[in-house]
Amino acid sequence: MVKGKGKVKGKKITLKTAKNSIRILFDGKRRLDLSKMGIAALPKCLLKLSDIEELDLSRNFIRKIPDWIQRFQNLRWLDVHTNQIEKIPVSIGQLQNLLYLNVCNNKLTANGIPVELSQLKNLRQLNLGLNRIDMLSTTLGNLKELKEVCVFDNQLTSVPSSILNLPKLKKINTKRNPIQDTEEKTEEEQETIQRVKCLHLVNEKDLCSPCLAKCQMEKSKLMKLKNLMNSAMRNPFSINLVSPNSTAKETMINGGEWEQKRDIQ
Template identity: 70%
Template sequence: MPKVKSAPKGKKITLTAAKNSIRITFDGRRRLDLSKMGIAVIPKCLLKLCDVEELDLSRNIIQKVPNWIQRFQNLRFLDLHSNQIEKLPESIGQLQNLLHLNVSNNKLTAKGVPMELCQLKNLRQLNLGLNAIDVLPNTIGALKELKEVGLFDNNFTTVPPSILKLPKLKKLNTKRNPILPTKEQLEAEQQEAIQRVANLYLVSEKNLCSPCVTKCQAERSKQNKLNNIVIPMLKKPLFTNVLTSNSIAKEIQDY
């Protein structure tokens, strides 16, 4: 019989310990900081503190976010990054006042991102980086207030169209995803390479100085490499209307 993998044993947090972890932010909000505590299971005693406006459970070993997270109706900031979460509960969509959601560096896949995220109408920042997501629900496009989205270090082969249509989007980080260039982009690169060659003049190598010979050899190598990549890819069907990785993005900070 195969050995069943046991859940990690984490530190138990008492209500008293949780109360002692509440801080007042510079703008007067109550912040419950339980980060880096070795927590494996979010304790139900936190329901006694569900009026907090910020909840930081990052850098623990949490595998599951309980459905009762919806009771935290005052939450504006929820940080769950760097845990072992595989799925977000549908009830997370009930956090109507949430402005910032960070679930980066977990074990989320496409199945772990619920359609109910679209109910977070006030969300400004969404960080899904460092997971294993390859597609997002189209309902993400309903988050009209989103300004920053982190999708870096996932498995996207295209930039989600619903994200690109967000009216207030200012930062989109898609770095280190296997995003394919469009046929139009490949053709443009090839045309640029052809134009560079057209502007060259043939001269005998013996009439060139050593640095010029080195530069010409580097250009020839670059051209050959481009032809080996571009020409075969032009013969294959590619995704259309796709932006290249990080084409409209800068690295977004942890928040």
């Protein structure tokens, strides 16, 4: 994280400099790359380029994302990692086309993450790693398109089940947080955490026939075990009853660390 006392004066960016920093991507989209430019504040002249699709402001000295960021309605990719940002503006919720948001390695706290972030209905990747966040809002569970979440190197003691249960979530990185031991959690929270720990999502078409059959067999075993446990919970007085010629089976699900992907850079 960028360290230092007092305000950094920073380099001033002109409209000409910004225009010369636009790159055309392989898919024809335009990326405005102002990374590593020594910028401390964003000039309003950038509004003349508000039709760009990607904006890279990483590795600067930026303390604030201006409210007028909402004018960048075509923005699908916003990278502001490694700056000095303390708060994400409420107006970011207006960027309905945003797919990728990286605010890693800043000075964000829980108060610096607005509820309006949950309005980004198309967001696929969110990186909040390397900040000072001690709590995540349950409203992030509204981001139904989220596939990857990074919250490593923060001060989290738990992750809301609304996030863990996101329908398209494939990877979540919670490394180096003081996450509470699952023994201190409720039964429902433990089940949710174990589900994500053991989760490896693939398409059936990507598996060979033997592997697909094995996965289906394991799934069947887990479902039978779950039904057995649910039945036992509903009939607690029958747990110790043994029927003739019954066979006890034990299924062990190996634990594991949270899945993680490389930092979203």
